[in-house]
Amino acid sequence: MNCLEARKYIYDFVQKNWEEEMVEDFLKHLHSCPECQEELRITHMVYHGLRSLDDKEELRIDGSYAELQEEAGRFLFHCHFFSAFRIVSETLVFWAVTFSLICFIAKYGVYLT
Template identity: 70%
Template structure:
């Protein structure tokens, strides 16, 4: 992800509108690009300030920022976990069907070769 793409995604990130494929690239970019990280912090600070005025948020800005980053990384870990579970399940179903069909055909082989 380049800086332009990252900056377009900052508002969605702060809002919590995360997409697993973009989020991973975004977090990696933020870790390596100090300019985009600073823009993210400023955007979060503004968003946090507005939510504080509405009474929807009452924790300090720094803690809120760390919590947002932790939640995003947790979201990614959960996504990876469920992807692994899905792939494992699909693999198990494939092999179960394969062996079921294999044994079904083996059962008819003596009838065919009589």
């Protein structure tokens, strides 16, 4: 992801319109680009500030920014976890079906007519 793509995604990131690949690429880019980090911090500050005024809640910009990053990290963890779980499940189903077919063929032979 380059800076232009990252800056286009900042508003979606702050709004938590997350997609696994985009969040992963975006966070990788942020670790290496201080300009985009600052752009994200400013956008988050404005968005969170306006939202807290509407909701009449206490303004905690830094804490909220850290929470956003932690939540994005948890989102990625859950995506990776469930992706791995899906792969393991599909593999187990494949081997269960294969084993069942082998047992069926061993019991009844190859003549199915």
